[in-house]
Amino acid sequence: MSWTIAVGVKQVPDDDEVGIDPDTGRLDRASAPAVMNPPDREALEAALTIRDQVGGEVIAVTMGPPNAKTVLEQAVAMGCDDAVLVTDRAFAGSDTWPTSLTLARTAEALEADVVVCGEETTDSSTGQVPPGIAAHNGWAQLTYVEGVDARPEEDRLAARRDVEGGHELVAAELPVVVAVAYGEFDPRPAGLHRKIYAENDFEPTQWTAEDLEIKEEVGLDVSPTSVGGMETVDPVDRKGEVVDETDDLAEVLTEVSA
Amino acid sequence: MTDDEEPGIDVDEYDDVWVFVEEHAGDVMPVSWELLEEGRKLAEKLGDELVALVIGEDVDEIAEEALARGADRVLVADDPVFEPYRADPYGEQFRAMVEEYKPSIALIGGTHTGRDFAGRVAVPAHAGLTADVTEIDVDDDGLLQARRPAFGGDVLATILCEDHRPQMATIRPGVFEAAEPTDEADGEIVEADVVVEEADCISEVLEREVGDTADITEAERIVAVGHGVEGDLEPARELAEALDAELAASRAAVDEGWIDGARQVGQTGKTVRPDLYVAVGISGAIQHLEGMNKSGTVIAINNDPNAPIFDHADYGIVGDLVEVCPDLADRLEGELQEVVQ
Numbered sequence: 001m002s003w004t005i006a007v008g009v010k011q012v013p014d015d016d017e018v019g020i021d022p023d024t025g026r027l028d029r030a031s032a033p034a035v036m037n038p039p040d041r042e043a044l045e046a047a048l049t050i051r052d053q054v055g056g057e058v059i060a061v062t063m064g065p066p067n068a069k070t071v072l073e074q075a076v077a078m079g080c081d082d083a084v085l086v087t088d089r090a091f092a093g094s095d096t097w098p099t100s101l102t103l104a105r106t107a108e109a110l111e112a113d114v115v116v117c118g119e120e121t122t123d124s125s126t127g128q129v130p131p132g133i134a135a136h137n138g139w140a141q142l143t144y145v146e147g148v149d150a151r152p153e154e155d156r157l158a159a160r161r162d163v164e165g166g167h168e169l170v171a172a173e174l175p176v177v178v179a180v181a182y183g184e185f186d187p188r189p190a191g192l193h194r195k196i197y198a199e200n201d202f203e204p205t206q207w208t209a210e211d212l213e214i215k216e217e218v219g220l221d222v223s224p225t226s227v228g229g230m231e232t233v234d235p236v237d238r239k240g241e242v243v244d245e246t247d248d249l250a251e252v253l254t255e256v257s258a
Numbered sequence: 259m260t261d262d263e264e265p266g267i268d269v270d271e272y273d274d275v276w277v278f279v280e281e282h283a284g285d286v287m288p289v290s291w292e293l294l295e296e297g298r299k300l301a302e303k304l305g306d307e308l309v310a311l312v313i314g315e316d317v318d319e320i321a322e323e324a325l326a327r328g329a330d331r332v333l334v335a336d337d338p339v340f341e342p343y344r345a346d347p348y349g350e351q352f353r354a355m356v357e358e359y360k361p362s363i364a365l366i367g368g369t370h371t372g373r374d375f376a377g378r379v380a381v382p383a384h385a386g387l388t389a390d391v392t393e394i395d396v397d398d399d400g401l402l403q404a405r406r407p408a409f410g411g412d413v414l415a416t417i418l419c420e421d422h423r424p425q426m427a428t429i430r431p432g433v434f435e436a437a438e439p440t441d442e443a444d445g446e447i448v449e450a451d452v453v454v455e456e457a458d459c460i461s462e463v464l465e466r467e468v469g470d471t472a473d474i475t476e477a478e479r480i481v482a483v484g485h486g487v488e489g490d491l492e493p494a495r496e497l498a499e500a501l502d503a504e505l506a507a508s509r510a511a512v513d514e515g516w517i518d519g520a521r522q523v524g525q526t527g528k529t530v531r532p533d534l535y536v537a538v539g540i541s542g543a544i545q546h547l548e549g550m551n552k553s554g555t556v557i558a559i560n561n562d563p564n565a566p567i568f569d570h571a572d573y574g575i576v577g578d579l580v581e582v583c584p585d586l587a588d589r590l591e592g593e594l595q596e597v598v599q
């Protein structure tokens with residue numbers, strides 16, 4: 001028994017390195033270095049855990065510009081067997097509908113049994129892509145997953161989900177799309193040899209929209225949503241006073257609570 | 259859209275504002291009633307009807323309550339296949355109802371279940387879906403304007419969906435006031451055809467444990483704990499008791515399992531707006547600030563003078579929470595007693 005496990009990883013601006021634009025005093029994401037979306041590192045860990053349980057192959061997938069290749073190298077360094085870069089100008093302007101279509105077709109082309117994703121991306125933070133992939137393919141979905149339990153003898157994957165006011169254990173038939181809850185899978189460090197291989201010898205497979213036969217179904221034109229405007233929000237004005245004594249704080253608290 | 263593509267939909271065929279009423283074993287998530295109130299405002303502006311969507315098993319009472327809280331109509335899909343929630347049967351049922359009834363707008367609570375559900379149903383409907391919305395309105399053309407924080411809350415982006423229907427949004431819990439029940443409910447309850455069967459389902463819920471269902475969004479005072487408490491909630495709890503405050507948390511504290519997810523504040527948790535918010539051992543990450551920015555007075559207790567939370571607090575103290583919290587609690591107990599009497 002062995003499963004093919006695809007993992008969606010995305011390149012995003014590094015939140016920790018986002019500087020302040022000196023002219024506007026606002027966050028300047030454009031100049032931040034690009035990194036792997038932190039929740040996707042945990043998705044990789046979950047995928048590798050499933051591989052540890054059933055055997056098989058883990059294939060990292062990203063849809064993005066050619067330079068997103070670096071996140072695939074990181075994925076391979078962490079232990080992925082292979083990686084696919086889905087890149088095409090036709091994808092420009094895609095919202096979550098065509099993005100999840102693209103990843104759904106990629107997963108089909110790979111004959112994936114499981115697709116693992118992060119909870120959400122730090123740049124678009126929708127969390128819509130994993131259910132979207134599942135919906136496009138008519139597959140099962142398990143979101144906010146905190147633990148995975150592969151059951152190859154049943155052709156199912158069971159998972160512990162974090163739901164409102166509790167937890168549930170759900171078993172889903174393969175193929176299934178999993179989105180892992182952020183903060184639950186501690187990513188394993190990349191091995192040195194693997195890292196050298198990933199950086200020097202590894203080349204990801206490259207697919208275009210045409211390869212996936214979705215050229216007319218992606219990009220700005222088929223995206224149902226569009227940005228109607230951006231308003232800057234004035235930061236909340238806080239006093240920012242630091243007091244030295246607990247007494248002073250007690251006084252403030254008494255006033256506010258009165 | 260160009261002419262040779264699949265024919266676009268006629269957006270004029272779609273009307274009514276739908277609100278998805280999320281229930282778990284008979285309990286309705288508070289955000290659903292918040293959306294009913296906001297949905298009412300949109301429906302009035304548009305001259306449309308407000309429709310509550312109730313999916314579950316034995317949900318008569320919930321349907322009645324939705325009417326009492328202001329729905330013009332309640333669409334009910336009542337069947338054992340819908341309890342507990344699973345994405346595949348709910349998704350299929352919703353798709354069929356959208357096809358039949360053609361709603362213009364569909365609002366869904368931004369809970370884990372709501373986001374799981376919305377992401378699935380938007381795809382087959384080819385609907386426009388905006389996540390994590392904190393403001394909604396309709397423009398002069400009757401188009402939904404869904405606003406959401408972007409770039410760490412620095413910007414409010416307005417997302418539109420011009421050529422597709424329904425216009426869908428998941429909305430962050432705690433942002434709006436809930437609709438209150440009234441006695442003058444005169445709407446109707448409509449039974450929808452149930453289109454799914456258990457045999458077609460591709461997932462199975464094996465176990466379900468109910469945890470903490472606290473609603474921190476209504477609290478007037480909050481003491482929130484972060485990773486800095488290192489598993490010991492006692493000092494913060496003492497302070498919370500002295501202040502008669504609810505306990506809440508950063509995601510880091512929730513992820514460690516120290517406190518339940520129902521109490522998480524932030525982008526992927528709840529938006530709170532207490533008069534007083536005390537952040538204990540919380541660094542002040544943007545995702546956390548997004549959920550607490552609407553608070554009245556913000557107080558920070560942190561042993562790192564450079565913690566960003568101090569820039570987002572009205573008053574702060576640099577110190578070890580293990581000492582500061584009980585000390586504060588002691589002093590307050592005396593003083594608050596006087597105020598209350």
Ligand SMILES: Cc1cc2nc3c(=O)[nH]c(=O)nc-3n(C[C@H](O)[C@H](O)[C@H](O)COP(=O)(O)OP(=O)(O)OC[C@H]3O[C@@H](n4cnc5c(N)ncnc54)[C@H](O)[C@@H]3O)c2cc1C
Nearest residue numbers: 484485486508509510524525526527539541546561562579
């Ligand atoms: C997609 C995504 C969504 C997220 N959503 C949320 C969200 O909804 N809500 C949220 O909160 N976070 C969210 N986060 C996480 C967020 O980025 C931060 O990691 C998190 O808020 C940090 O929590 P913290 O401040 O408790 O922990 P830390 O950042 O570790 O801070 C702990 C603080 O405690 C202080 N401290 C330590 N010991 C003591 C002591 N003895 N006395 C006093 N102070 C002490 C430290 O100086 C430090 O400032 C999200 C992240 C991502 C990527």
Ligand SMILES: Nc1ncnc2c1ncn2[C@@H]1O[C@H](COP(=O)(O)O)[C@@H](O)[C@H]1O
Nearest residue numbers: 008009063117118120121126127128129
């Ligand atoms: N362009 C992409 N390429 C690969 N995976 C993606 C992409 N966009 C989103 N994902 C996956 O979907 C998850 C949720 O993303 P989002 O819906 O954008 O918040 C991410 O954590 C990734 O695992």
